[in-house]
Amino acid sequence: MPSYELALMLRAMPKGELKKTLTRISHAIFNRGGIIRNIENLGFREMPYKTSSHGLVHREANYFVFKIDTATQAVADLKEENSRDVDIIRQRVFKVQEDKQHLSCTLPEELLPPAYRAEVQKMIEVGKTQVNRFTYKFKYNSGLDYYPFQK
Amino acid sequence: MALLKSLILRNAFLITHRALVSTIRPSSNASVVEDDDAPVEMENPFKKERVQCILCKLNITPDYKNYRLLSQFQSPYTGRIYGRHVTGLCKSKQALVEAEIRKAQNCGYMPYYYKDKTFLKDPKLFDPENPIRSHRF
Numbered sequence: 001m002p003s004y005e006l007a008l009m010l011r012a013m014p015k016g017e018l019k020k021t022l023t024r025i026s027h028a029i030f031n032r033g034g035i036i037r038n039i040e041n042l043g044f045r046e047m048p049y050k051t052s053s054h055g056l057v058h059r060e061a062n063y064f065v066f067k068i069d070t071a072t073q074a075v076a077d078l079k080e081e082n083s084r085d086v087d088i089i090r091q092r093v094f095k096v097q098e099d100k101q102h103l104s105c106t107l108p109e110e111l112l113p114p115a116y117r118a119e120v121q122k123m124i125e126v127g128k129t130q131v132n133r134f135t136y137k138f139k140y141n142s143g144l145d146y147y148p149f150q151k
Numbered sequence: 152m153a154l155l156k157s158l159i160l161r162n163a164f165l166i167t168h169r170a171l172v173s174t175i176r177p178s179s180n181a182s183v184v185e186d187d188d189a190p191v192e193m194e195n196p197f198k199k200e201r202v203q204c205i206l207c208k209l210n211i212t213p214d215y216k217n218y219r220l221l222s223q224f225q226s227p228y229t230g231r232i233y234g235r236h237v238t239g240l241c242k243s244k245q246a247l248v249e250a251e252i253r254k255a256q257n258c259g260y261m262p263y264y265y266k267d268k269t270f271l272k273d274p275k276l277f278d279p280e281n282p283i284r285s286h287r288f
């Protein structure tokens with residue numbers, strides 16, 4: 001089961017209702033055979049832009065992030081169920097990025113003058129294999145008995 | 152009398168000085184000198200240190216939940232994400248930062264067209280007025 005992050009914006013509501021909403025969301029995850037690793041509360045704050053959902057305009061929201069492990073096929077189902085929930089303003093599901101081994105910084109290579117950069121050298125090599133449209137001249141003895149372009 | 156005394160004293164000093172020099176000289180004439188002057192194996196002292204971008208140096212992976220860090224790569228006037236020529240990040244980190252900013256904006260953590268006013272006084276990671284490469288903005 002891959003790990004996902006479920007970023008939710010819940011509408012402004014009293015603590016008791018919020019608790020009920022969170023349990024409802026978590027039960028929906030458990031019912032589909034998922035696991036909740038962690039629930040992060042990013043607090044109640046003003047949104048950077050107003051959002052309308054379920055016929056209401058919201059300017060503040062409770063921010064929550066669920067870290068879950070669930071089957072890939074259950075995700076669409078979960079999203080569909082959450083979209084019907086009037087307490088959820090907005091939801092986004094992201095796949096958790098795996099920790100890549102720390103690659104060394106390529107900044108010094110990128111700061112070189114263009115002629116020394118590998119990508120520019122490659123570009124020049126590719127350019128050499130192409131026909132130069134500015135200097136190319138059609139040869140009349142190419143086997144065609146007509147001029148193929150407009151004169 | 153006093154003048155004579157001082158003269159004697161100076162003479163004595165000169166003599167001792169000469170004696171000191173004469174004792175030092177023969178030892179420096181030994182074969183040790185040749186060894187000291189021989190070339191020594193060492194690393195190139197003029198080799199430049201490998202520069203790193205700030206995120207690689209501090210080993211930070213940008214994350215959409217850390218919107219305070221991400222907002223430092225945003226213009227305070229237009230909310231536009233600064234390019235690589237301004238931020239001074241390497242290609243991979245710049246791509247990551249841009250992707251995470253898009254995510255954060257989409258999740259409602261970060262505004263699109265301005266910078267959060269509580270983050271306006273955050274320390275500057277780079278100077279947009281002096282980009283690494285010139286640009287047309």
Ligand SMILES: [Zn+2]
Pocket residue numbers: 104105106107203204205206207208240241242244
């Ligand atoms: Zn880097």
